[in-house]
Structure formats: structure tokens, C-alpha cells
Amino acid sequence: MKGILLWLILCFASGEMTAQSKSILRMMEQDSALDLFLKLDWKELVNKKKDKVYLPAYIKFQNSPGDSFSIEAKVRTRGHMRLDICYYPPLKMKFDKDDLTARSLSMHNELDIVHHCENDPQYEQYILREFLAYKLFQIMSPYHFRVQLVRLHYINPDGSKAYEPSLSFLVENAEEVADNLNAKQYKTSVISQNAVERKAMIKVCLFEYMIGNTDWSVRNRHNLEYFVIPGYSLLVPVPFDFDYAGLVSAPYAIHHETIKLSSVAMRYYQGRCEPDEHVNEVIREFIDKKNELMSMCGKIQGMNERSVKHVREYLEEFFEIIENPKKTESHILRHCDMWPVE
16 A cells, blocks of 8 residues: 555656647547548458457548548457457557657557447447446546547448448547546556545446446456546546446346346446445435436437437436435445455
8 A cells, every 4th residue: 555655656746647739539529420431451350350460450530621630550359258259349449659740649549449249230229328338427527538439431451341330439548548637547457445546436336336337346457447646645446348237238248257137237236335424425426417417318329219218217227226215225335345346
């Protein structure tokens, strides 16, 4: 613990936490889906997806009316479960830093691409529900991963269309998150609960409970990143990767093997036991943001009526719990330390 505190002090004193120039993701930012044209050898990518080797690629998008942007890139597959079961596995896109410097852009040269698992319209809906989860956490916390919805166009090296376009989204790299927050990414492989800021951790636990996600862990950093943020003496956790959530209800999603629940849609609170007043304070933040959270369900471009109905009903069930003191007591306050999140 003393070592972590010393590390935090040195980070702030070193002056390392400085903002960068505009990034590629910043150039793409808009409320609606951005048309992103990605040219690469898609057949080779699929055939060698388990190898996770970078292939040469080229992207193009319109960053302002009448002005397009294009740049060479490299793309490889990533992930674990989706890499095994999906025809279209998740992707990582990387840019040459010299090319970014030549365009006066920041040195943040990696972006994750989350796109549909299979060539089925319903899989696109799962992607949009996961995108919604990121947007919901943005409402609850200023410390989050930024995402951008795109209409991904799959282009072969010869310029022909490889597949039909799909709604997908980009996720910023953790190093860019750190710079946006004037913070520092904490990369130690094992995390102690005692090193994590308590209120921020309670918020993450309640958020994961809200979306019905148990696919995360504090100690081994599974689907959590940690940041040293000015004003906090301990680490601030930021969650990501929500495709196993009940909010999404992807057909391949399951709870952790130690949690014996019959459906991924069933919620399971994973937080540590904390003073009731501390947990209730964060619960009130969710209740205060209820209208904004519910409103976001109808704002995701491309989400069909069935998906909107599903996510609204799923979130309503969460609020029925936290707005009822007896249910809050049994489902959350007394359902702590029920699973080893350390």
C-alpha cells in the first residue's frame, strides 16, 4: 500500500500528466454514426484470426462537410471468447506514430473496433446494446472510455465490397483516457482492493449490477482499468467490455462459473461490504440520473423497437430494486462479499 501511495506521489510530482494534441478519435467524434471505410484483406484476416497478426490496412472517413481524412493503418484480431466463436472477431487498429506526427495529431495510435459477431441483423443489435452500456456509464461518471458509433464499410484491397456495412463502434485506448483526464494509467498486474477509491468502486459495482454484468474482477484487472487521477489519493477504476451483460443478452454470454444462475439476465451484486450510508449515497446518484439514463435508451441510432423495449425494461427492474428500501437491503446491502471480487 505504501508503495502505491509513493508511486502516486511521484507521478503527480513528475509532471508526466500532460494533455496531447487532437487524436484520430477526436476527429471522428459526432452524435450520429460516422461512415468509416476500412480497406484490408478480410479473407486473410478471417483465415488467420487466431494468430492475432497485424495486416496492412487503410481507413477513410469524412471528418467535416466536404473534407475527408485517410491514413494507412494496421489491423489485427483481439479478444478471447469472441475470437473463438465469432466469424467477425473484435479488432484492434494501430497507426504509425510518424504518420500521426506528420498530420499534427496526438501519438495515441490504437483504437479497438467492436463489430457484429455474425452476419445476422440481431448481432448488430447486441453491438448497439453494448454501445449503450458505455453511454450509460458516461452519464454516471466523468471517468470513462469514450466511444464512437460508426457504420463500418468492409473494403477489399481491390476496392470491392467484402461484406455489407454494419453498425459498430470504436473504443479509445486506455492511454488516451489517461491523457483526457490529466491522469496516469496504473499498469500493475495485480490490484489490491485497499488501493482502490471506495466511492468510485461502489459506483462501478452498482453500474455492473445495473447492466447485469459479472464479467469483471478487481484483483486481476479483468475488464477494469485503473487510473491515478488528480484529487484522489487512491486508484480510480473504469470498466469496459460489457458484451456479457444481461442488458446486452448476447447468446454466448454466461455468468462467471462460480455464480450459479440460470440466466445471464439475472443480476448478482459483486460489491464488497461497505457502510450502508456510503452505498446509499451512490444509489441516490443513480436515482437522480434515472431520467437521463432511461432517456439514453431511445437515443442509440439503429437500435430497433425490440432492443429499446428490452433495455428499458431491464433498467426499470434495476430502479425497482434501488427505489425500494427492502429490495435494496436484500439484493445489494446484504448481498455483499458474496463473490470473491478481489
